[in-house]
Amino acid sequence: MARKTPTKPRKNASQARSRATVDALVEATARILVREGFEKASTNRIAEVAGVSVGSLYQYFPSKEALVAAVIERHNEEIMGLVRSALAEVADLPIDKAVRKLVTVAIEAHRINPKLHRVLAEQIPRTGQLKDVEAFNREVHALVRTYLESRRKEMRKVDPGLATFICVSTIEAVAHNTVLNQAEMLTEKTVRTLVEETTRMVVGYLR
Amino acid sequence: MARKTPTKPRKNASQARSRATVDALVEATARILVREGFEKASTNRIAEVAGVSVGSLYQYFPSKEALVAAVIERHNEEIMGLVRSALAEVADLPIDKAVRKLVTVAIEAHRINPKLHRVLAEQIPRTGQLKDVEAFNREVHALVRTYLESRRKEMRKVDPGLATFICVSTIEAVAHNTVLNQAEMLTEKTVRTLVEETTRMVVGYLR
DNA sequence: AGGAAAAGCGAGTGAATGCTCGCATTATAG
DNA sequence: CTATAATGCGAGCATTCACTCGCTTTTCCT
Incomplete structure (x- = not known):
């Protein structure tokens, strides 16, 4: 029964x-x-x-929407996994090492499935998944902010919220544009240079 | 006849x-x-x-697509107008002044019609307008790069293409996220702080 | 084995929507 | 004023697509 x-x-x-x-x-x-x-x-x-x-x-x-939502969720979990473990790994490192790692991971995350990432980014507003993606974003911000606050000594005086906002936006944008614009013609060397430059910028900003 | x-x-x-x-x-x-x-x-x-x-x-x-394309074109022209005149205005200024102006203009451009900007960004791939938007992007990159090259003396040694890529990505992302996330609750003071911080980061990176 | 529940099927339905076409109205030229 | 071109109209056609429903097949349990 x-x-x-x-x-x-x-x-x-x-x-x-x-x-x-x-x-x-x-x-x-x-x-x-x-x-x-x-x-x-x-x-x-x-x-x-x-x-x-x-x-x-x-x-x-x-509904069809539910299917797309499932795809979005799966993809987000994949990315959040990377981000979470990177931030855990980095918790005790100084700012320069930490930023370098985070930039690297951001690019890796975007490289998991660039095309899917692109399509989903376009479709998210339509699926009513906006809230979930915002939650995901807020988690990233919270994690980064916590890290930055724990490293205040190495930094100049900045509003932690603002610094987090600028750093996360920057890193995300560089990763996003790198993967989506420069297509698949990304040599390892190019990536390394990019990571170094971005790290330099962010670290320079923070201290 | x-x-x-x-x-x-x-x-x-x-x-x-x-x-x-x-x-x-x-x-x-x-x-x-x-x-x-x-x-x-x-x-x-x-x-x-x-x-x-x-x-x-x-x-x-x-077709319906053609209509949306027309809207995109109109919006892009509006933005490009701002960007072009800002870069002209800035051509003879030192890096810090120039960057500050560009960041300000980027935020202004996004504030013209944030909702439209958002919707269009989502719909661009669907309209086959991708090529036009890429052209628009390439123009911005070219203009910024030319400026940066003309100011090489004030800068450390960097690949101009790479520097342009990082700077444009960063400024664009900060403007984008500021306007789209923080909704309409943007005080003038917040904006000014943001401009200062972003300028500091980019200028610090360039020299 | 046999019965019941779970899983699977796919033709069909109704609604939405891009677009056409034949005709009506308005402007221009001679 | 009249003929012709330009502009405007909107009912309806054709198609696409999300979703349903009655039925069959597979799996599970005793």
Whole structure:
């Protein structure tokens, strides 16, 4: 005997098969977004690419939006993982070492899947995921700010909130533009130079 | 006697009335994008808001995309006007004065119409306007780079291309995030502090 | 084995929307 | 004033697409 009504309206995957279906759907959505663009990502096409029927799609996702949201969440978790562990790793290092690490990680994070990152950035406002992404942003700011405050001795007198804002904006922008504009023609040497220069700028600013 | 076929397929407005129609359409598109969002910007709705019929719309714009492109172009011209004149004004000034001015102008440019700026930024890839926006970006880079090269004496040894990239990215990001995140609660004092801090960072980096 | 629940199916529905086309109205030229 | 071009109109066509529903197949449990 099962809980609730026999026809569960939606969500929840209990058997292994259905979990695979859910994964396939999310994966297919991501692939289509990257390879064919947002407009081609119709529910029918997603189901087709996932090797699943539309009906099944709607058993796990109440709407197309929910699918895109799932992709966004997966991608954000991936990035936040990198950022969190970088900041933990860096907690006891002096400012210059820490900034260098953070710049490096920012670029790495953007390189995970640049095209997906781009498409998602464009689609976030549409999915009502703005709130979640803002939360994600606030977490980054809070973590960086905490670090900066713990290193006040090495720094000149600055408003920590303002300094965090400027540093995070700068690092994020350099990483973003580097990966998205300069396409895939990024030699290791170029990246290293860029990291050095950005680090120099930020560190110079902080002390 | 007129040139060409009597039924001109599209484009071109010769009489005053039709120029007004074109303007109304572009203006209506911008208003809808800002006030109701991209998805509400159907051709029927645009025509309605412009006080014009769909048929007339299609006499001047071959597609919905073309309309959005026109809005983008108008907005970009507005911004480029600011940027060009700022860079001209700044050509003979030392680095610190110049950077301060550029940061100020960047924030001003973003404040022209923040909501429109946001919506357009999201929609650009969809309209095939990417190329035009890249051109616009390249112009900014070229102008800044020329300035920086003319001031080499005041600077440490840096690759001018790299320095331009980092400076433009930074200034753009700070302006962007300031206007888009901090909403409209921007006191003049906050803005001034931000300009000072950003200027300090960039100038410190350059020399 | 057999029954029930879970998972899967896909043709079909209804609504939205980009765009066309034949006609009406307004402006211009002779 | 009249003919012709320019501009404007808006009902409706064609298409796309999110989503539903009745049904079949697979899995689980005893």
